[in-house]
Amino acid sequence: MKTQNIGERNLNSQDRLEYFLKGISDYVEGKNLDPCKFKDEFQRADGISEERLKILTRDELFDTAFLLYQYADHVGQERAHTENVIRWCNDTLQRIIAYGVQNREWDKYEKHEVKVATILSSDHIANTVNEWKLTAEGRLEYIKNREYNIKRKAEILIEKGKRR
Numbered sequence: 001m002k003t004q005n006i007g008e009r010n011l012n013s014q015d016r017l018e019y020f021l022k023g024i025s026d027y028v029e030g031k032n033l034d035p036c037k038f039k040d041e042f043q044r045a046d047g048i049s050e051e052r053l054k055i056l057t058r059d060e061l062f063d064t065a066f067l068l069y070q071y072a073d074h075v076g077q078e079r080a081h082t083e084n085v086i087r088w089c090n091d092t093l094q095r096i097i098a099y100g101v102q103n104r105e106w107d108k109y110e111k112h113e114v115k116v117a118t119i120l121s122s123d124h125i126a127n128t129v130n131e132w133k134l135t136a137e138g139r140l141e142y143i144k145n146r147e148y149n150i151k152r153k154a155e156i157l158i159e160k161g162k163r164r
Contacts, residue, residue: 013092013125017132020088021081035073042071046150053160061161068154075147082140089133096126 011019028034045067048056056064100119101112120126 013129016092017085017088021084024081024084035077036070038074039067039070041067042074046071046153058161058164061157061164065154065157065161068150068157072147072150072154075143075150079140079143079147082136082143085136086133086140089129089136092129093120093126093133096123096129100126 045064048064097116097119100123101115104115106115120130
């Protein structure tokens, strides 16, 4: 399971992950679905002070909300990328574990969780992919929270603009 043929090339796990993600990225770019690139204005809109917020005009509130929605779209792209990493890791781990369960002698009463833990601890590739997955899952929680908070700020600005 160390390398896999893709076309004419033998790829290790990291190269396979990069190949997978590049295919998704190429699709998104080819269909013109990628959001705008990060802009410094996003951070300025996100970090607007309470004093500044009080003096913004109606149009400025809507403009700032628009920037925040663009920022949320940017963060959403990172969320989708991270979710794709997790999906790839899950799929790869399932394949490694299935192969390990089928090709080892196990005690008849061995629990599946013990088999999985044994495979993860003894197979270097499975252990590495599992670490990637855990890292991506940790990042995903932060990204989801960040995306939600940015969208919420934009919604608040829109509501505030409607009342001006």
